[in-house]
Amino acid sequence: xxxxxxxxxxxxxxxxxxxxxxxxxxAVALVCAVMALRVALDSGPWHYYLGGxxxxxxxxxxxxxxxxxxxxxxxxLATLVAIYAGPHLRALSPRRAAVFNSLFLLLTSGLLGITxxxxxxxxxxxxxxxxxxxxALLASGGERAIVATFRYLLIGTIAASFYLLGIGYLYAxxxxxxxxxxxxxxxQAGGGSAMTVGVVLIVVGLAIKMAVFPLxxxxxxxxxxxxxxxTMFIAAVMSKVSAYALLRVLFFVLPRTGAVExxxxxxxxxxxxxxxxxxxxxxxxxxxxxxxAYSSVGQxxxxxxxxxxxxxxxxxxxxxxxxxxxxxxASLFGAVASLPRDTxxxxxxxxxxxxxxxxxxxxxxxxxxLSLVGMPPTAGFFSKWYLLQGAIEADAWLxxxxxxxxxxxxxxxxxxxxxxxxxxxxxxxxEPDRSRCHPEVSLRLLGPVITLSAAVLLIGLFNGxxxxxxxxxxxxxx
Amino acid sequence: MPDLLGADRxxxxxxxSLVAAGLMRVCGRYPxxxxxxxxxxxxxxxxxxxxxxxxxxxxxVVESSRLSLLPGVSLHLRADPLGLLFALVAxxxxxxxxxxxxxxxxxxxxxxxxxxxxxxxxxxxxxxxLAFAANLLTFFLFYEVLTLATYPLVAHNRTPEARAxxxxxxxxxxxxxxxxxxxxxxxxxxxxxxxxxxxGLLPPGLxxxxxxxxxxxxxxxxxxxxxIMPLHGWLxxxxxxxxxxxxxxxxxxxxxxxAFGCLRLVGYVFGVDVxxxxxxxxxxxxxASVTILFGSLRALxxxxxxxxxxxxxxxxxxxxxxxxxxxxxxxxxxxxxxxxAHGFMKITMFFCAGxxxxxxxxxxxxxxxxLGRQMPITMTAFAIAAAGLAGTPxxxxxxxxxxxxxxxxxxxxxxxxxxxVLSGLLNLAYFFPIVxxxxxxxxxxxxxxxxxxxxxxxxxxxxxxxxxxxxxxFGAGFLRLALSAATSVVAGSVAGEVP
Numbered sequence: 001x002x003x004x005x006x007x008x009x010x011x012x013x014x015x016x017x018x019x020x021x022x023x024x025x026x027a028v029a030l031v032c033a034v035m036a037l038r039v040a041l042d043s044g045p046w047h048y049y050l051g052g053x054x055x056x057x058x059x060x061x062x063x064x065x066x067x068x069x070x071x072x073x074x075x076x077l078a079t080l081v082a083i084y085a086g087p088h089l090r091a092l093s094p095r096r097a098a099v100f101n102s103l104f105l106l107l108t109s110g111l112l113g114i115t116x117x118x119x120x121x122x123x124x125x126x127x128x129x130x131x132x133x134x135x136a137l138l139a140s141g142g143e144r145a146i147v148a149t150f151r152y153l154l155i156g157t158i159a160a161s162f163y164l165l166g167i168g169y170l171y172a173x174x175x176x177x178x179x180x181x182x183x184x185x186x187x188q189a190g191g192g193s194a195m196t197v198g199v200v201l202i203v204v205g206l207a208i209k210m211a212v213f214p215l216x217x218x219x220x221x222x223x224x225x226x227x228x229x230x231t232m233f234i235a236a237v238m239s240k241v242s243a244y245a246l247l248r249v250l251f252f253v254l255p256r257t258g259a260v261e262x263x264x265x266x267x268x269x270x271x272x273x274x275x276x277x278x279x280x281x282x283x284x285x286x287x288x289x290x291x292x293a294y295s296s297v298g299q300x301x302x303x304x305x306x307x308x309x310x311x312x313x314x315x316x317x318x319x320x321x322x323x324x325x326x327x328x329x330a331s332l333f334g335a336v337a338s339l340p341r342d343t344x345x346x347x348x349x350x351x352x353x354x355x356x357x358x359x360x361x362x363x364x365x366x367x368x369x370l371s372l373v374g375m376p377p378t379a380g381f382f383s384k385w386y387l388l389q390g391a392i393e394a395d396a397w398l399x400x401x402x403x404x405x406x407x408x409x410x411x412x413x414x415x416x417x418x419x420x421x422x423x424x425x426x427x428x429x430x431e432p433d434r435s436r437c438h439p440e441v442s443l444r445l446l447g448p449v450i451t452l453s454a455a456v457l458l459i460g461l462f463n464g465x466x467x468x469x470x471x472x473x474x475x476x477x478x
Numbered sequence: 479m480p481d482l483l484g485a486d487r488x489x490x491x492x493x494x495s496l497v498a499a500g501l502m503r504v505c506g507r508y509p510x511x512x513x514x515x516x517x518x519x520x521x522x523x524x525x526x527x528x529x530x531x532x533x534x535x536x537x538x539v540v541e542s543s544r545l546s547l548l549p550g551v552s553l554h555l556r557a558d559p560l561g562l563l564f565a566l567v568a569x570x571x572x573x574x575x576x577x578x579x580x581x582x583x584x585x586x587x588x589x590x591x592x593x594x595x596x597x598x599x600x601x602x603x604x605x606x607x608l609a610f611a612a613n614l615l616t617f618f619l620f621y622e623v624l625t626l627a628t629y630p631l632v633a634h635n636r637t638p639e640a641r642a643x644x645x646x647x648x649x650x651x652x653x654x655x656x657x658x659x660x661x662x663x664x665x666x667x668x669x670x671x672x673x674x675x676x677x678g679l680l681p682p683g684l685x686x687x688x689x690x691x692x693x694x695x696x697x698x699x700x701x702x703x704x705x706i707m708p709l710h711g712w713l714x715x716x717x718x719x720x721x722x723x724x725x726x727x728x729x730x731x732x733x734x735x736x737a738f739g740c741l742r743l744v745g746y747v748f749g750v751d752v753x754x755x756x757x758x759x760x761x762x763x764x765x766a767s768v769t770i771l772f773g774s775l776r777a778l779x780x781x782x783x784x785x786x787x788x789x790x791x792x793x794x795x796x797x798x799x800x801x802x803x804x805x806x807x808x809x810x811x812x813x814x815x816x817x818x819a820h821g822f823m824k825i826t827m828f829f830c831a832g833x834x835x836x837x838x839x840x841x842x843x844x845x846x847x848x849l850g851r852q853m854p855i856t857m858t859a860f861a862i863a864a865a866g867l868a869g870t871p872x873x874x875x876x877x878x879x880x881x882x883x884x885x886x887x888x889x890x891x892x893x894x895x896x897x898x899v900l901s902g903l904l905n906l907a908y909f910f911p912i913v914x915x916x917x918x919x920x921x922x923x924x925x926x927x928x929x930x931x932x933x934x935x936x937x938x939x940x941x942x943x944x945x946x947x948x949x950x951x952f953g954a955g956f957l958r959l960a961l962s963a964a965t966s967v968v969a970g971s972v973a974g975e976v977p
Contacts, residue, residue: 370626375622375623375626376618376619376622376623377547377619377623381622382547382548384659385548385659385663388659388660388663389663389666389667392663392664392667393667400660400663404656404657404659404660405656407656408652408653408656411648411652415645415648419633419641419644419645422593422630422633423633423636423640423641423644424636425636461545461547462545463547463548464545464546464547464548464549464552465546467548467549468546468549472549
């Protein structure tokens with residue numbers, strides 16, 4: 001477990017030497033995380049006290065099925081994206097490549113830290129570590145990226161401050177920031193207005209980080225102009241980790257009393273609005289990357305909706321969706337960015353006939369898109385299934401309808417692209433087809449994309465296994 | 479290990495064409511190799527499906543449940559009489575259509591044949607899968623895969639018109655899919671597992687509003703594929719697809735999946751009695767009757783042969799829905815038999831339309847003068863199928879119509895016989911002028927000689943349609959399968975809530 005945290009940190013120091021370490025470090029972290037998760041599943045949560053100080057004084061790290069599962073997801077995606085980033089890095093000067101490597105590892109370790117920490121303040125520290133790394137990475141995409149990132153920087157900092165203030169209130173109430181300790185003391189502290197304010201601040205802070213509608217303003221520009229591997233990683237994982245943090249705080253730390261219940265029911269309406277608004281806005285985009293970004297707004301709405309419905313089926317759906325969406329979105333952004341193109345823009349029209357130029361990449365794109373639409377037997381279908389089941393069990397028919405309408409909307413915007421890919425004439429068809437001789441794009445770009453979209457299918461087909469062995473143990477006791 | 483030649487034969491039958499679809503992608507550059515994949519898979523699949531026939535006719539089932547999809551729900555396939563009947567029809571016709579497709583696509587000099595053949599194989603996989611599905615989730619899974627796999631076939635020609643047809647198709651079917659998904663999840667929460675059971679799977683004592691709401695969602699979900707009016711709009715639009723696609727998918731796989739869904743719905747999800755209690759059976763029967771008559775009337779107004787056939791399909795499919803709605807033994811058996819009967823007859827007609835299109839380059843029925851002499855095999859087959867669809871005795875269509883009529887009386891709704899008779903007359907009205915022109919009107923110019931790959935399949939299906947009319951149990955025992963399924967449904971319904 002400790003290695004999962006330390007390896008990226010060590011890697012950061014020596015990353016200047018080689019890109020190899022950037023790949024190996026998350027891979028090692030992945031192995032460690034998987035092992036830690038297995039231990040957690042076999043013999044209960046695994047606690048580690050940093051510096052040997054026992055909580056509530058020292059900082060505690062916990063690997064339970066939920067956090068461990070997230071850590072595995074983060075490490076897996078980090079590994080694949082690190083491989084994907086190879087060709088991108090070669091285009092940069094060695095100095096900038098080194099900066100990229102260390103920032104990337106910093107981001108990864110920040111995110112891993114969020115998933116594994118057992119301490120609310122420590123979580124804030126990791127949020128800031130990962131955010132700072134993310135700002136720098138996002139800004140490296142050129143001038144427009146800098147402007148976009150500056151917006152994100154402002155909003156993100158406000159979000160983090162909200163969160164920190166929220167913790168402050170809770171600390172004032174109970175005198176502790178350790179999660180387990182808080183969970184024990186908060187019910188006795190009673191639900192005064194201080195606690196309400198604390199809850200609201202924490203929820204708003206994390207919601208901004210997740211880009212939940214209507215707090216998503218920073219996200220589309222940031223995703224569109226950032227360098228491809230960065231978008232791929234951040235779009236896939238960062239908002240998921242914030243969603244994890246929200247789940248952790250709402251269901252494991254805070255008592256389910258008035259303030260939390262109210263927060264959940266407000267969140268549910270916000271999420272339902274976000275699901276629809278994200279889909280509609282995605283529909284209005286002509287740049288595929290922006291479309292994907294708005295689609296993320298909608299899809300994160302699914303996750304929040306699942307959290308706020310809050311029964312076992314809905315939470316299962318939310319967790320499965322975190323997993324499925326992370327993998328699918330990474331595959332989509334990866335596929336879009338690796339398509340050889342003349343222009344910087346990724347217009348839908350630019351995809352005309354792309355299936356001939358890059359059949360495998362586009363097949364991966366299609367599969368991942370189908371998962372987001374929620375077509376069986378992909379991961380997206382099954383998470384939608386659990387969410388629907390949760391909505392029906394909670395008698396929330398309106399939310400069930402929202403889910404269905406949004407799948408239809410996402411079908412519309414994805415099939416616009418898919419139709420272009422497969423059925424529009426290829427403008428470059430007249431040129432002699434050289435792609436027959438070599439692989440369509442570099443294998444290091446293609447491999448991760450294909451792996452991810454295959455994972456979409458496998459998570460779907462074997463979701464029964466995931467749910468019974470991991471997710472079910474990760475659910476809070478209801 | 480899966481026992482693919484034993485208990486897992488339903489699974490094997492699904493996998494065969496799935497594997498073939500993949501192989502075709504790989505060896506797409508060698509047409510001969512690719513097409514031998516198609517034929518090989520077709521023959522193996524038919525053999526697998528047929529090998530389950532003796533067991534099922536003897537009253538048994540072949541079951542395979544290998545993969546857990548949700549906690550408590552697995553990918554469960556079971557060859558029961560109804561499923562086997564549908565699977566047999568689909569796999570027989572796939573093999574014949576493959577022969578025909580090779581002829582048709584080569585004659586048309588089509589460029590994208592690899593995509594075409596592999597999507598085709600995928601569609602058939604999905605069809606067999608949903609035929610054998612033993613619970614609602616499995617059914618839904620294959621139902622949606624079928625939707626997706628059909629889309630590339632509809633848009634295959636890549637013309638703006640074909641792409642528009644594809645979009646229309648997706649809008650209708652995906653919307654229906656969402657309605658169906660809600661219905662399936664709802665059912666799952668009412669009856670965990672949602673395993674099909676003759677006589678209905680729902681727990682007793684549900685409130686009427688729940689039953690009606692659920693039923694409405696299901697009917698929308700299946701009604702689109704079964705082209706029940708007013709949900710039929712996609713079918714004529716989808717006629718832009720190459721003719722073999724229209725033939726197999728729009729006369730057999732896709733639309734029959736909807737009709738088959740209605741049968742499963744009435745017989746195996748709700749149970750006849752439950753629907754009768756809330757009065758949903760009459761609503762469905764009236765919807766079906768309106769579709770039967772209105773579809774026939776619209777067919778009269780079309781002069782493009784394939785569009786006319788499309789409306790005829792819309793009308794004929796509702797025979798099946800009507801039989802399901804009536805819910806007596808004979809009516810259900812008639813409806814199930816009609817899956818086979820209509821399959822063979824309608825595919826004959828689509829094959830004929832395709833042959834006329836490629837060899838005489840004509841699509842409009844007003845220009846068919848003299849074709850009977852120039853393309854004797856094709857037009858004779860067409861005449862047989864047309865007579866069969868109208869319900870002429872000694873042809874397959876008569877058997878299903880007879881049972882449907884009998885079933886209407888059994889169910890105490892004799893009035894629906896009038897619908898059947900009227901529709902028969904309308905069928906004659908829109909098909910026989912074509913036959914008459916072909917044989918007795920002056921010729922419109924030269925026609926290429928009939929190609930064997932095109933005329934052989936259509937001759938075979940016409941002969942089968944004829945044989946099914948004389949000996950309904952010929953070959954596969956379609957009528958016996960249908961009767962045994964219908965009896966079990968009604969018996970399950972009467973026996974009431976036996977778990």
